[in-house]
Amino acid sequence: MSDPSTVDANLRQRPVLAVTCGEPAGIGPEVSIKAAWQLRAEINSVLIGDAAFLAMIAAEIDPQIRLVALSQQALRNNGLPQFPQDRIAVIDCALDAHVKPGLLDARNGRAMLRMLDIAIDGAQQKIFDGMVTAPLQKSTINDAGVPFTGHTEYLAEQSATAQVVMMLATDRVTPPLRVALATTHLPLKDVAAAINFDSLSRTIDILHADLQNKFGLKQPRILVTGLNPHAGEGGYLGREEIDVIIPALQAAKARGIAVSGPYPADTLFQQKYLADADCVLAMYHDQGLPVLKYASFGHGINITLGLPFIRTSVDHGTALDLAAAGLGRADHGSMIAALNAAAQMVRATVRWAD
Structure with missing residues (x-):
């Protein structure tokens, strides 16, 4: 890990966005990694998901992609370290079951909510300037025994936002x-x-x-x-x-x-x-x-x-069929757009301008 004092000051001007990687059996992890890597010079994307699982996907997408795992405890104690642009931070949120692309597993339903909770907490604590969400499967969370209507309603509830x-x-x-x-x-x-x-x-x-x-x-x-x-x-x-x-x-x-x-x-x-x-x-x-x-x-x-923080998301679902067919078929254009829009919104806020 680089000494934060040696990191170019310009890197601190990149908006810091939490990216929840969504349903692990879908295309969310792939599009999140691709978009974060493509925009790494402009946006400091912090992936939230199972670090080992994401590292495996990243290695298959492009061996040049470098992920650095952080624990939730380290994030709470020390905040987010400053990394240079040649690596992407991952806050480790372990899954509860092995992932088979394209096949839903209710045992991983609660892990998706933990990803969201980490992002919400970090955004409210101002560790992140905003959050971007990859698609998740509502049925997986409901099948895990947790009533869940959607991202929008969950974010409102967890942030105590009335509407x-x-x-x-x-x-x-x-x-x-x-x-x-x-x-x-x-x-x-x-x-x-x-x-x-x-x-x-x-x-x-x-x-x-x-x-x-x-x-x-x-x-x-x-x-x-x-x-x-x-x-x-x-x-x-x-x-x-x-x-x-x-x-x-x-x-x-x-x-x-x-x-x-x-x-x-x-x-x-x-x-x-x-x-x-x-x-x-x-x-x-x-x-x-x-x-x-x-x-x-x-x-x-x-x-x-x-919401009391910025949140954007892709406009598509988990695309389980694409995920089952293997990496390389998912278009990450919507995730690129979601990250860029969140970054533009961050730069428009008074807090960023100050």
Whole structure:
């Protein structure tokens, strides 16, 4: 290990991002290692996962990749050492069962949560400037006996955040497209009941604040979809627009937020509307995300707004079939985008600027 005093001071200007490697039987470990290594000159990525397992994968990907294992205890006692750019730090989080690529094993479910806990704790302790998550398999965690809905909800719970907002984004189209959600992982039958004046107002406030504070947009412009087809068509196709969405938008405008709508979701995603917008707020998961994923799948990112730390993620799943077929088939473009976006957000924060 190098003496921290001998490390070039410029290295300290690299944002330090925790990268949880996700479902070990999927492509998460591969894309995490590839992206961390490719961006090592600009970003100090700290991988969180089973150190021996990650070292084995790294050696198969590229023998030049150098990983340095750290224990959780060393991290707590001494903080994160400064390493030169020719090596990547790994915080060791041991798995509980041998990994067979492409095959899920519930015995490793709790290890994935331990990875997240390490990243959350480090971000809250300011050891990390932010965190980036590789995909995990929800069923593995649930099969391990732990109720788990998704990254977004878990991060909110563990950080004691009352409400968060899920947003996906891509710069693969012009202008860049951002789509936030008023509700996240809910059955469709429960969506309408989950949208009320208070929750929608808080969502708008969180979205507005983070677009300002983490994206550097002085007066973000937000377009909001309706819930029903044709945005309710004046009440003939539902009253949620009249009773909930319009009043929430009017109240947001009174608070100085540049928000407009509700617009029919089937016609909103056109250049003539999006050209003058910084973000679209959709009412539910499959209303807004298919458009974005069609435009950028494999190169988009997931961002959790409202947390007390920065969190981005890839826009794809564990791809167990690719993992089973062997290393070298997974595209790490989305992880590259997630790391770059988190680093840009870090640099936009007041703490970084200070």
